[in-house]
Amino acid sequence: MNLIILSKNDFIEDTGPVHIRDHRLEHIRDVNKSSVGDELRVGLVNGNIGCGRITSIEKDKIEMDVTLDREPPAPLQLTLMFSMVRPRVFKRVITQASAMGIKKIIVVNSYRVEKSFWKSPVLEEKNLNRYLITGLEQGQDTIVPKVLIRPLFKPFVEDELPDMIKDTMPFVAHPYASELCPYNVGRPVTLAVGPEGGFIPYEINKLIECGFNAVHMGERTLHVESAISGLIGRLM
Amino acid sequence: MNLIILSKNDFIEDTGPVHIRDHRLEHIRDVNKSSVGDELRVGLVNGNIGCGRITSIEKDKIEMDVTLDREPPAPLQLTLMFSMVRPRVFKRVITQASAMGIKKIIVVNSYRVEKSFWKSPVLEEKNLNRYLITGLEQGQDTIVPKVLIRPLFKPFVEDELPDMIKDTMPFVAHPYASELCPYNVGRPVTLAVGPEGGFIPYEINKLIECGFNAVHMGERTLHVESAISGLIGRLM
Numbered sequence: 001m002n003l004i005i006l007s008k009n010d011f012i013e014d015t016g017p018v019h020i021r022d023h024r025l026e027h028i029r030d031v032n033k034s035s036v037g038d039e040l041r042v043g044l045v046n047g048n049i050g051c052g053r054i055t056s057i058e059k060d061k062i063e064m065d066v067t068l069d070r071e072p073p074a075p076l077q078l079t080l081m082f083s084m085v086r087p088r089v090f091k092r093v094i095t096q097a098s099a100m101g102i103k104k105i106i107v108v109n110s111y112r113v114e115k116s117f118w119k120s121p122v123l124e125e126k127n128l129n130r131y132l133i134t135g136l137e138q139g140q141d142t143i144v145p146k147v148l149i150r151p152l153f154k155p156f157v158e159d160e161l162p163d164m165i166k167d168t169m170p171f172v173a174h175p176y177a178s179e180l181c182p183y184n185v186g187r188p189v190t191l192a193v194g195p196e197g198g199f200i201p202y203e204i205n206k207l208i209e210c211g212f213n214a215v216h217m218g219e220r221t222l223h224v225e226s227a228i229s230g231l232i233g234r235l236m
Numbered sequence: 237m238n239l240i241i242l243s244k245n246d247f248i249e250d251t252g253p254v255h256i257r258d259h260r261l262e263h264i265r266d267v268n269k270s271s272v273g274d275e276l277r278v279g280l281v282n283g284n285i286g287c288g289r290i291t292s293i294e295k296d297k298i299e300m301d302v303t304l305d306r307e308p309p310a311p312l313q314l315t316l317m318f319s320m321v322r323p324r325v326f327k328r329v330i331t332q333a334s335a336m337g338i339k340k341i342i343v344v345n346s347y348r349v350e351k352s353f354w355k356s357p358v359l360e361e362k363n364l365n366r367y368l369i370t371g372l373e374q375g376q377d378t379i380v381p382k383v384l385i386r387p388l389f390k391p392f393v394e395d396e397l398p399d400m401i402k403d404t405m406p407f408v409a410h411p412y413a414s415e416l417c418p419y420n421v422g423r424p425v426t427l428a429v430g431p432e433g434g435f436i437p438y439e440i441n442k443l444i445e446c447g448f449n450a451v452h453m454g455e456r457t458l459h460v461e462s463a464i465s466g467l468i469g470r471l472m
Binding site: 002073096141181183184221222 | 376417419432453455458459467469470
C-alpha cells in the first residue's frame with residue numbers, strides 16, 4: 001500500500017481530521033509500523049493526493065490531519081479490453097490495470113473462455129471495486145477506473161465498440177499476426193488482449209472489421225498479465 | 237503447458253519413442269484431454285522443438301513418437317538483474333523471465349531486501365529449475381536460463397558486474413530517475429530492477445559508477461513483475 005486511499009466517510013467534518021479504521025488501520029500500524037507524528041501519502045478517492053500526519057493511534061482507529069494539495073497522476077491514455085480469464089488471474093489483471101493508470105477496462109467474452117468464469121464472484125461490483133482500489137494503492141493514484149462487463153462478444157463488438165475506439169489507435173494482440181507491435185505510438189490506444197491461445201479467427205476478423213490492427217510481440221506465449229504490461233510498456 | 241519439455245531420460249533409446257510420466261502425464265491426460273493419435277508440441281530440454289504423436293496412454297505412462305526438427309526461438313538479448321523479493325513473488329518473476337526468453341538472470345541483494353528471503357527454499361537449485369522449466373513450458377522454449385545468486389551487493393557490483401555488462405546497454409529502473417526508459421534500443425541490454433521502493437541512493441550510485449543509466453517508466457509504482465515485463469516490452 002503505497003498510498004492510503006481515503007473516502008469522504010473517513011472525514012469527521014468536511015475538512016478533517018480523518019479517522020481510519022478497517023484494513024488500512026492494520027496496514028499503517030502493523031506493516032508500516034507508523035507512530036504518532038509520522039507522515040504518510042494519502043489520497044481522496046477520485047480526488048487529490050497529499051499527506052496525512054498521524055495525530056493519534058488507538059486500538060480501533062487512527063486519526064490524521066490531512067492536506068490534499070496535488071492532483072493524481074495523469075490517466076494512461078489507453079483502454080484495455082481483455083477476454084475473461086480464470087478468476088484468480090482476473091484479480092491480478094484488474095489490480096495491475098488499475099495500478100498502471102488505465103481508466104477504462106472492458107471484460108469481453110471469447111470462444112475460448114470457460115463459461116463458468118462469468119459466474120465468478122470476482123465480477124461482483126463490491127469485489128471489483130476492492131481490486132481497483134488495491135491497484136490505486138499500489139500505483140499511487142486515486143481515480144477509480146470504469147469497468148464494463150460484456151459477456152456477449154458479437155453485439156458488443158458490432159454495436160458498442162466502434163464508438164469506443166473512435167480517436168484511438170486500436171490494436172489486438174494476436175499470436176499469429178504478421179505485424180510486430182509498434183513502439184511509443186504517441187496517441188490514445190485501445191488494446192485488446194484475448195485468451196492465451198488468442199481470439200479465434202472469427203473474433204479476430206470481427207475486430208479487424210471494426211478497425212483493429214492485429215499485432216504480436218514475438219514467438220513466445222506469455223501469460224496474460226505479462227502480455228498486457230509488456231504491450232503497454234511498448235505502446236505508451 | 238504450451239510445450240511438453242522432454243529430457244534425455246524420457247527416451248527409451250537414443251531416438252525414441254519417449255515415455256512420459258510425472259506431472260506432464262497428468263497434464264496431457266487431464267488438462268489437454270489428449271487421445272492416442274493426437275499430436276502435441278514437444279521440445280528437448282536445451283535442444284530442438286517439434287511434435288510428439290501419442291501412440292499409447294496407460295495409467296502410469298504415455299508413449300509418443302517424436303520429431304524434433306525446429307530450433308527453439310532466439311534468446312532475448314537481455315540480462316535481467318533483480319533484487320531478491322518475497323519468495324512467492326520470486327517464483328512468478330523467475331517463471332515469467334524464463335517464459336520471456338531471458339537466458340541470464342542475476343538475483344542480487346539490496347538494502348531494502350528482507351534478510352529472511354535469502355534463506356527461502358525457492359533459491360534451491362531443484363526448485364529454481366522447476367520454475368525455469370515452467371516458464372519454458374509457457375513460452376514454448378527449451379533453453380534453460382542460467383541463474384546467478386549474489387547475496388552480497390558491493391563485491392558483485394565491483395568485481396563481477398563490469399565484465400557482465402560489456403557489449404550491452406545497462407539500465408537500472410529507478411523511480412526517481414529523470415530520464416524516461418527508451419524504446420526499442422536495438423542492442424543487447426542489461427536491465428536492473430530493484431525492490432519496489434527502488435535501490436537506495438548508495439546502490440544506485442554504485443550502479444551508475446559501473447556504467448548503468450537510471451531510467452523510469454512514469455510516476456506510478458508498479459509491482460516488480462509488471463515493471464519487468466513493461467520495461468522489457470519497451471526496450472526490446
